Amino acid sequence: MRRFVIGQAKNLIDQSRRQHHHHHKNLRLLSLLPPFSAPPDSTPVFSSRLLSSSSEMSASDSSSSLPVTLDSINPKVLKCEYAVRGEIVNVAQRLQEDLKTNKDAYPFDEIIYCNIGNPQSLGQQPITFFREVLALCSHTALLDESATHGLFSSDSIERAWKILDQIPGKATGAYSHSQGIKGLRDSIAAGIEARDGFPADPNDIFMTDGASPGVHMMMQLLISSEKDGILCPIPQYPLYSASIALHGGSLVPYYLDEASGWGLEISELKKQLEAAKSNGITVRALAVINPGNPTGQVLSEENQRDIVNFCKQEGLVLLADEVYQENVYVPDKKFHSFKKVARSMGYGEKDVCLVSFQSISKGYYGECGKRGGYMEITGFTSDVREQIYKVASVNLCSNISGQILASLVMSPPKPGDDSYESYIAEKGGILSSLAKRAKTLEEALNKLEGVTCNRAEGAMYLFPCIHLPEKAIAAAEAAETAPDTFYCKRLLNATGIVVVPGSGFRQVPGTWHFRCTILPQEDKIPAIVNRLTEFHKSFMDEFRN
Numbered sequence: 001m002r003r004f005v006i007g008q009a010k011n012l013i014d015q016s017r018r019q020h021h022h023h024h025k026n027l028r029l030l031s032l033l034p035p036f037s038a039p040p041d042s043t044p045v046f047s048s049r050l051l052s053s054s055s056e057m058s059a060s061d062s063s064s065s066l067p068v069t070l071d072s073i074n075p076k077v078l079k080c081e082y083a084v085r086g087e088i089v090n091v092a093q094r095l096q097e098d099l100k101t102n103k104d105a106y107p108f109d110e111i112i113y114c115n116i117g118n119p120q121s122l123g124q125q126p127i128t129f130f131r132e133v134l135a136l137c138s139h140t141a142l143l144d145e146s147a148t149h150g151l152f153s154s155d156s157i158e159r160a161w162k163i164l165d166q167i168p169g170k171a172t173g174a175y176s177h178s179q180g181i182k183g184l185r186d187s188i189a190a191g192i193e194a195r196d197g198f199p200a201d202p203n204d205i206f207m208t209d210g211a212s213p214g215v216h217m218m219m220q221l222l223i224s225s226e227k228d229g230i231l232c233p234i235p236q237y238p239l240y241s242a243s244i245a246l247h248g249g250s251l252v253p254y255y256l257d258e259a260s261g262w263g264l265e266i267s268e269l270k271k272q273l274e275a276a277k278s279n280g281i282t283v284r285a286l287a288v289i290n291p292g293n294p295t296g297q298v299l300s301e302e303n304q305r306d307i308v309n310f311c312k313q314e315g316l317v318l319l320a321d322e323v324y325q326e327n328v329y330v331p332d333k334k335f336h337s338f339k340k341v342a343r344s345m346g347y348g349e350k351d352v353c354l355v356s357f358q359s360i361s362k363g364y365y366g367e368c369g370k371r372g373g374y375m376e377i378t379g380f381t382s383d384v385r386e387q388i389y390k391v392a393s394v395n396l397c398s399n400i401s402g403q404i405l406a407s408l409v410m411s412p413p414k415p416g417d418d419s420y421e422s423y424i425a426e427k428g429g430i431l432s433s434l435a436k437r438a439k440t441l442e443e444a445l446n447k448l449e450g451v452t453c454n455r456a457e458g459a460m461y462l463f464p465c466i467h468l469p470e471k472a473i474a475a476a477e478a479a480e481t482a483p484d485t486f487y488c489k490r491l492l493n494a495t496g497i498v499v500v501p502g503s504g505f506r507q508v509p510g511t512w513h514f515r516c517t518i519l520p521q522e523d524k525i526p527a528i529v530n531r532l533t534e535f536h537k538s539f540m541d542e543f544r545n
Contacts, residue, residue, distance in 0.1 A: 076246050088488055089115055092498045108496035112528060114517045115498045117293075117460045119366030123521040127365055127426050129156055129419040130408045134370075136160035137172050137404055155417040163404060172400045178393040180207025180374070181400070184407035188374060191410025196340035200376065206388070207374045207406060209398045211323050211359040214375035216243050217391055218319060218355055221384075222284040223249035229281040231272060231316070233264070235463060235505035235513070237293045252276045252283055255508055258465065261454050262295040264288070266306050273314060285317035286310070291324040291335065291458030294505050294515040296438075298333040298457040304341045308352060317353040323373070324459040326363035329435035333457050339378065353379035360405045362460065364430040372402025372409075437525055438462070438518040444529040445516075448536045462516050463502065472543035484512040490539060495531035 070078065096111045103109060113121065120126065133156045135142070142148050143160060164170040166183025179185065185202035192200035208214045222228060223244065229252040232240045236253075244251045254272045257263040269286070276283050288307060290299045299307075311318045320338040328335050342352050359373035377388065412427075413420040438456035445453040445464045453464035468476075468483050476486035484501040491497055502513025520528060 076248055088485070088492055088500070089113075089498060091489070092492055092496075095492070095496070106496070107494060108531070111496045111498060112520055112524065113498045114520065114528070115500045115515075117362060117517060117519065118368050119362075119460075119519050120368065122517075122519045122524075124366050124430060124519065125426070126367065127412075127423065129153065129413055129423050130365065130367070130405055132156035132419075133159045133163070133408060134401060134404055137163055138401065140164060140170055140172075153418040153422075155413060155419050159408075163407070167400075172404075174400075176397045176400060176403065178389065178395070178397050179203075179205065180398060180403050180406075184403050185374075187407040187411040192337075192339070192376065195410075196337055196343070198340060198343040200339075204376050204378055205374050206377065206392055207372075207398045207403050209371040209373070209402055210361055210368075211321065211357040211373045211375070212239055213395070213398070214355070214357050214373065215239055215319070215321075216246075217388070218285070218317075218375070219243045219247045219249065220391060221388060222317065223247040226250050227281055229276050229283045230319075231269065231276075231283055231286040233287065233289060233292070233295075235294050235502065235507050236287075237289060237321070238504060240287055241506070249284075250276075250281050252281065253506065256292070256295060256297075258454065258508070258511075261457075262292055262297040262463075264299065264303060264307070266310055269307075269310055283314075283316060285319050287319040287321065288338070289321040290338075291327055293321075293324065293459050294461045294463045294500075294502075296454070296456040296459045296461055296463065298328055298330070298335065300333075301336045301341060304336060304338060305345060308338065308342050308345060308347065312347065312352050317355065320354060320356045322356055323359040323362045325358070326365075326431070327434065327460060328458040329431075329438055330455065330457045335458070339376065349379055351379065358406070358410075360402065360409050363409065364427045364434075365405070365409055366430075367402075367405050370402050370405050371399055372404075372406040373398075374406055433522055434460070434518055437520070437522060440525050440529070441516065441518055444533065448533065449540050451536070456518065460517050460519055462518065463505075463513050464516070466512050466514065468512055469540065469543040469545045471545060472539070475543065482512075484514055487512070487539065488514050491532070491535055494535045494538070497528060497531060 092111050092113065092115075095106070099106060099109070099111070132152050136148075136152065136157060137160050142152075143157065143164075148157065163183070164172075166181055167176070168174070182202065185205040185207065188205050188207075189200040189202040206214065206217075208217075219230070222230070226248055227250070229250040230240070230244055231252045231254055232244070234253040234255050241251050252272055252275075254264075254268050257265060257268075273283055286307070288299075290304075291297065308318065310316070318338060322335075322337055325335045325337070337356060339354060339356055342354060354377075356376045357373065358375075360370060361368040361373070377385070380388070413423045417423075441462055442453050442456055445451050445462060450467035450469075451464050452467075453462055456462050466484065466487060468487065472486065473483045476483040479486060481489070482501060482503040484503050488499050488501045491499065500515045502511070502515065505513075505515060507513055
């Protein structure tokens with residue numbers, strides 16, 4: 001595998017900067033300012049409880065003098081919560097800071113974040129070809145240097161030129177078309193067509209900063225009041241409940257069957273649809289996450305056909321969250337896009353309204369911080385599409401680096417390309433390691449007393465069920481917290497391992513779970529298993545009935 005010569009690359013960049021006379025005086029001035037120190041996971045937490053607890057002044061001190069209080073802000077914001085970055089993560093961040101100066105005060109020497117699908121934060125390396133192309137597109141002067149050909153693969157140079165030729169003025173720092181750069185949408189559409197075997201139209205592609213803005217955009221389109229409902233799987237990824245709350249709609253739950261490997265039953269969909277109708281709620285859409293988050297199941301093609309027929313018969317928009325489409329770990333399951341399934345059933349543009357979401361944050365690429373993704377919308381009339389475009393244009397455009405990476409994800413190196421062998425080795429190494437980690441953690445969890453865990457067929461998570469003793473449940477009630485949150489807090493304080501309580505994803509009442517990622521690197525997995533095993537035994541002994 002080709003290795004970069006770091007010193008040569010630095011000299012090359014310095015030479016290029018001198019030739020182009022870039023003197024950044026403002027940066028020198030900024031360097032005199034005190035540095036800003038952000039926590040490792042610094043995205044705001046959408047929880048009224050946490051917001052109030054983090055305030056530096058009490059409500060009694062501030063409510064009479066400040067124009068913005070909890071009583072005056074949008075109640076939809078108060079209702080919205082996002083458990084993946086919630087209370088336990090805040091505690092973990094404080095522990096991490098304290099560990100820097102008080103290592104001897106804790107029974108662990110590091111915090112292991114198993115709470116969120118953020119692969120590169122846990123050591124996963126980016127794909128070389130993707131980063132080479134992005135570097136060349138970001139610093140175009142490198143393309144004019146002869147030494148670049150010794151540092152970068154020939155196909156990354158060729159791809160960078162191709163991308164830049166599609167951008168007016170080769171200006172990667174400028175706004176693009178609100179749907180994304182047309183040439184990049186062409187590449188994505190070609191990638192979808194190659195994946196599915198059915199045509200894809202670049203005009204159906206709306207590029208977004210990750211998949212989340214696409215979900216928000218569709219909720220904004222579909223929800224006009226609390227009488228509009230969205231069918232969502234339970235357990236669900238909290239993005240959906242948060243987005244529905246922010247836009248003032250109603251979440252209509254349908255429960256996945258844990259006993260059958262988190263199966264999605266059409267009878268359950270029908271039952272919940274009728275219940276919503278009887279409560280005066282108009283169900284507008286069905287959200288399906290495949291592979292599942294937090295549950296890790298991969299839907300069968302037959303099940304998907306039933307889901308498509310259900311949406312067709314009931315006149316529902318099908319919101320297909322397919323961001324884990326590359327993450328399938330078992331030989332008896334395969335990812336099929338809902339668009340492919342619908343087209344193979346003979347349904348065309350006028351038959352089913354389908355929105356498919358994809359992201360560069362997951363898969364084997366894990367480029368979470370680059371914020372790239374897209375949604376493909378099919379089955380919508382031209383006048384509705386104009387409204388979707390209008391909403392997209394309010395945000396001007398998604399970021400260009402994310403757009404470039406999204407096009408690369410859907411159009412990677414091909415056999416015969418200079419980078420192909422190294423690309424395949426990197427991709428295969430990451431996915432095979434994820435499968436191994438998933439299996440190791442699944443087996444370890446199933447060995448714990450009172451814990452059952454379905455196999456991780458795909459995605460990046462395990463969602464074990466924990467059968468807690470009555471004494472533990474009573475202790476949680478006394479602490480005014482959910483039993484699984486109580487367990488997860490104790491786990492963090494004893495081991496430094498951060499997981500998310502199942503109550504943050506919703507679950508069948510009376511059951512308790514937690515979500516754990518499979519993302520820590522392989523050399524960390526044995527320590528996680530040992531810490532978790534020792535903690536669980538101690539916890540069960542302490543609260544045994």
